[in-house]
Amino acid sequence: MPFVRIDTMRADSDRLDGLGRAVHEAMVDTIGIPPDDKFQVLTSHDGIRYDANFLGIQRDDDVVFVSITFRSGRTTEQKVALYKRIAELVEKYTSVEPRNVFVHLVENQPTDWSFGNGIAQYIA
Structure with missing residues (x-):
């Protein structure tokens, strides 16, 4: 049930597919997401604004923004493992x-989800 949004610049379909695959596989490996639980929006932009040196990390136009919304409950250790595995x-x-x-990462509660038909499936 995570919802993933990936934004990057000037990416072709192969690169977008690889980014989506990487993030999904990392979630399966580190936080126990079922393999068939995939909801992603993959977007390529002509430009993205970012600080090229924030926190001393040198970024360039290969920058990729990954936003994951999921139900709360993961430990700090799981989140740290997820960050590392996504990057790898x-x-x-x-x-x-x-x-x-x-x-x-954005955490929320079961009442914050509807997967269709105007129904909050997790609170039925």
């Missing part, structure tokens, strides 16, 4: 260096 797999599948992988 993004590099493996797309050659984007880990320094260019920015991950943002």
Whole structure:
């Protein structure tokens, strides 16, 4: 049930597919997401604004923004493992260096989801 949004610049369909694959595989590996639980929006932009040196990390136009919304309950250790695994797999599948992988997590509750038909499936 995570909802993933991935934004990057000037990416072709192969790169977008690799980014989506990397993030999904990392979630399966580290936080127990079922393999068939995939909801992603993959977007390529002509431009993205970012600080090229925030926190001393040198970014360039290969920057990838990953935002994951999911139900609360993961430990700090699971989140740290997720960040690391996403960076590893993004590099493996797309050659984007880990320094260019920015991950943002948003936690919510079961009442915050409807998967269709205007029904809150998790609170029925």
